[in-house]
Amino acid sequence: MSRPRTWGRPPGEPRRVAYLYLLPAFAVYAVFLLYPIGRAVQLSLYDWDGLSLGRWVGLDNYVAIVADEGLRAAFGHALVLIVFYAAGPLVIGLGLAAILNHAKVRGLGFFRTVVFLPQVVAMVVVAVAWRRVYAPDGTLNTLLGAIGLDSLTRGWLGDYTFALPAVGVVGTWFETGLVTVLLLAGMSRIPGDLYEAARLDGAGAVREFFAVTLPSVRGEIAVALTLTVIAALRTFDLVYVTTRGGPGDSTSVPSYEVYHRAFGLSQIGSAAAIGVTLTVVIFVVSFGINRFADRRVS
Amino acid sequence: MNPPLRALAVLTAGALSLAACAPGSSAPPSPAATPLSSVRTDAPSLGNVTLTVWDQEVRGGQAAQMKQLNDAFQAKYPNIKLNRVSRSFDDLNTTLRLALSGNEPPDVVEANNGRSSMGAFVKAGQLRPLDAYAEAYGWKKRYPQSVLRYASYSPDGKVFGEGNLYGLPQVGEVVGVYYNKAKLTKLGLQPPKTWAEFEAALAKAKTAGEVPMQLGNLDKWPAIHVFGTVQSRGVPKDQIGTLAFGRKGASWNTPENTKAAEEIVGWVDKGYFNKGFNGQGYDPAWQAFGKGQGVFMIAGTWLLADLQKSLGKDLGFMLPPGATADAPPVATGGTGLPFAITAKSPHPDAAAAYIDFITNADAMKVLTTTGNLPVADTAQQSVPAGPQQDVFTAFGTVTAKDGLVPYLDYATPTFADTLGAALQDLLAKKQSPQEFLATLEKDYKTFAESNG
Numbered sequence: 145m146s147r148p149r150t151w152g153r154p155p156g157e158p159r160r161v162a163y164l165y166l167l168p169a170f171a172v173y174a175v176f177l178l179y180p181i182g183r184a185v186q187l188s189l190y191d192w193d194g195l196s197l198g199r200w201v202g203l204d205n206y207v208a209i210v211a212d213e214g215l216r217a218a219f220g221h222a223l224v225l226i227v228f229y230a231a232g233p234l235v236i237g238l239g240l241a242a243i244l245n246h247a248k249v250r251g252l253g254f255f256r257t258v259v260f261l262p263q264v265v266a267m268v269v270v271a272v273a274w275r276r277v278y279a280p281d282g283t284l285n286t287l288l289g290a291i292g293l294d295s296l297t298r299g300w301l302g303d304y305t306f307a308l309p310a311v312g313v314v315g316t317w318f319e320t321g322l323v324t325v326l327l328l329a330g331m332s333r334i335p336g337d338l339y340e341a342a343r344l345d346g347a348g349a350v351r352e353f354f355a356v357t358l359p360s361v362r363g364e365i366a367v368a369l370t371l372t373v374i375a376a377l378r379t380f381d382l383v384y385v386t387t388r389g390g391p392g393d394s395t396s397v398p399s400y401e402v403y404h405r406a407f408g409l410s411q412i413g414s415a416a417a418i419g420v421t422l423t424v425v426i427f428v429v430s431f432g433i434n435r436f437a438d439r440r441v442s
Numbered sequence: 443m444n445p446p447l448r449a450l451a452v453l454t455a456g457a458l459s460l461a462a463c464a465p466g467s468s469a470p471p472s473p474a475a476t477p478l479s480s481v482r483t484d485a486p487s488l489g490n491v492t493l494t495v496w497d498q499e500v501r502g503g504q505a506a507q508m509k510q511l512n513d514a515f516q517a518k519y520p521n522i523k524l525n526r527v528s529r530s531f532d533d534l535n536t537t538l539r540l541a542l543s544g545n546e547p548p549d550v551v552e553a554n555n556g557r558s559s560m561g562a563f564v565k566a567g568q569l570r571p572l573d574a575y576a577e578a579y580g581w582k583k584r585y586p587q588s589v590l591r592y593a594s595y596s597p598d599g600k601v602f603g604e605g606n607l608y609g610l611p612q613v614g615e616v617v618g619v620y621y622n623k624a625k626l627t628k629l630g631l632q633p634p635k636t637w638a639e640f641e642a643a644l645a646k647a648k649t650a651g652e653v654p655m656q657l658g659n660l661d662k663w664p665a666i667h668v669f670g671t672v673q674s675r676g677v678p679k680d681q682i683g684t685l686a687f688g689r690k691g692a693s694w695n696t697p698e699n700t701k702a703a704e705e706i707v708g709w710v711d712k713g714y715f716n717k718g719f720n721g722q723g724y725d726p727a728w729q730a731f732g733k734g735q736g737v738f739m740i741a742g743t744w745l746l747a748d749l750q751k752s753l754g755k756d757l758g759f760m761l762p763p764g765a766t767a768d769a770p771p772v773a774t775g776g777t778g779l780p781f782a783i784t785a786k787s788p789h790p791d792a793a794a795a796y797i798d799f800i801t802n803a804d805a806m807k808v809l810t811t812t813g814n815l816p817v818a819d820t821a822q823q824s825v826p827a828g829p830q831q832d833v834f835t836a837f838g839t840v841t842a843k844d845g846l847v848p849y850l851d852y853a854t855p856t857f858a859d860t861l862g863a864a865l866q867d868l869l870a871k872k873q874s875p876q877e878f879l880a881t882l883e884k885d886y887k888t889f890a891e892s893n894g
Contacts, residue, residue: 279723404859
């Protein structure tokens with residue numbers, strides 16, 4: 145049997161034809177993503193109030209990010225939040241998942257649901273609830289008073305030392321469930337004979353965790369870190385609802401500054417510059433995490 | 443570069459070049475003022491018109507008055523249809539800018555008085571000067587000058603407080619002192635007549651174990667009203683006006699301002715505020731006052747309806763007392779958001795007729811019966827004795843004596859933020875009064891100088 149050779153090509157050959165198939169999706173991508181990004185980059189080079197004619201300022205808005213103490217601080221606060229959003233949940237999540245996985249608890253589904261529950265609630269609702277918890281007459285202070293620690297009570301979100309950690313703890317509470325469930329899924333895939341082998345070699349629970357469990361869930365850890373670190377860097381709703389960047393500027397973060405400058409202060413160019421910088425930072429960080437995880441796996 | 447990357451680069455470059463015209467280049471030139479001769483006030487003869495109105499009257503009595511007035515307007519002028527779009531204050535503030543820069547903006551909008559909203563819109567030529575309409579409808583007789591200046595800008599948007607009229611407000615606002623009558627009686631006190639008596643009452647309340655003054659400053663701005671009240675005891679009214687309108691010629695670094703900053707810090711030291719006030723939300727704070735925690739609270743008339751619901755006859759309201767009992771009244775205050783006409787509206791005459799209708803003497807009566815504080819003719823309204831009458835009397839007195847001083851955050855487009863954050867710093871003792879004033883001076887001077 146001989147068919148004309150042209151029909152014998154694999155689908156999508158020559159390559160130019162293959163790109164045609166991608167074109168519709170790419171057009172959508174370009175219109176809704178590439179064009180706005182390009183526009184944002186362009187706006188970041190102007191001093192613009194959103195109404196009258198913009199004034200070309202070149203890289204001034206970017207220079208301001210480095211020069212302006214308040215903006216530098218905002219990026220610094222985002223880094224602090226990474227500790228609370230990513231590092232904290234990872235440590236707690238590893239512990240919780242290991243226990244839940246190892247102990248083969250009854251009603252695992254129930255516990256998994258409970259741990260995951262914060263993720264289901266919208267962040268704004270979470271923030272409103274925690275604002276009540278932290279209020280001077282709120283739950284936390286009532287609890288402290290009840291156990292005789294009256295001297296520790298304060299308006300947590302209005303305290304210069306504690307406002308940022310207080311906001312961070314909400315992030316820990318929020319992200320831990322996600323991390324736990326991710327890790328739990330990873331751990332449930334570990335073949336039982338690996339543990340058996342470890343046990344035959346005389347490993348205890350702790351040894352087992354570090355020798356078998358931890359290396360096996362490296363991929364899940366990378367996913368969890370990527371998600372939580374990005375969540376930390378782009379925190380907006382939590383800060384907007386709880387403190388609006390206060391007291392003073394002690395909890396301002398880049399995403400909040402983007403909103404605040406664009407809609408509050410009408411400094412659209414500056415807002416766009418912060419947004420672009422934040423995008424680059426997030427891109428670099430998530431790229432780094434994935435590179436790191438990949439290299440370790442292979 | 444491999445082919446897909448090259449394609450991506452080409453398309454990205456294309457997207458960039460599409461975006462290459464300067465932002466805002468489609469903004470219209472400033473609208474010419476309408477000459478008086480071309481103004482038509484005879485609404486029925488304007489033909490069939492649909493007006494799109496954006497307002498923020500979404501809650502309780504505000505929503506009720508708007509609905510009542512709109513229905514009455516439509517019944518009287520069936521040829522003018524209203525298309526009402528109602529949003530919360532925050533939503534309106536954040537969306538109005540985009541709506542105005544579009545090709546078909548709404549006809550009538552409620553634009554916030556300050557430089558960041560109305561000032562920016564005037565500067566960009568998005569609002570229509572209303573002076574000819576004011577002349578034709580007699581608005582300048584209906585409204586006191588101290589009220590009209592809050593909606594007045596020079597045509598280039600640089601000078602706030604004089605120049606063309608760009609909008610008319612419906613309601614008035616004044617920041618005064620709420621007090622709990624029952625608590626005062628228990629402390630054996632009368633409502634204070636002078637500032638010294640007021641401070642003595644605070645001290646006595648503290649000694650008696652009460653919360654002398656409720657404050658919730660988590661949202662950054664509430665302390666602005668307390669500071670404004672303290673400041674206007676010692677700083678001359680004209681100076682506050684210059685500072686608050688962001689004009690050249692005043693300074694924050696004066697002995698009077700220093701004294702005001704020291705006084706408010708002194709209140710913190712003496713424990714006159716509730717504990718943890720910087721971490722307490724605005725709403726929880728006034729709600730706590732409504733539940734009977736706190737003897738005094740410095741806040742605006744907009745809280746009247748809610749506080750009256752919880753405290754009833756125990757609620758009292760007064761203007762901040764002066765140095766002597768008969769000192770002329772001075773208080774922070776102003777107007778609700780003014781209704782303005784957009785420059786691109788094709789029906790300015792109908793829009794002006796609408797604004798006239800919702801602010802005339804009959805409208806002020808409707809505002810009163812729906813529990814609002816009308817900005818004009820306040821003295822002519824009859825309200826039952828009690829807190830509502832206190833508020834009406836206070837506003838009537840202070841406007842009649844020309845004693846309203848503007849909100850301090852009007853000063854520059856960034857001043858609300860600067861002052862709010864600086865006050866949190868000051869009250870938490872992160873900044874000394876001198877550092878606090880230097881922060882304010884820097885923002886104010888930078889703006890006033892660049893503004894010319």
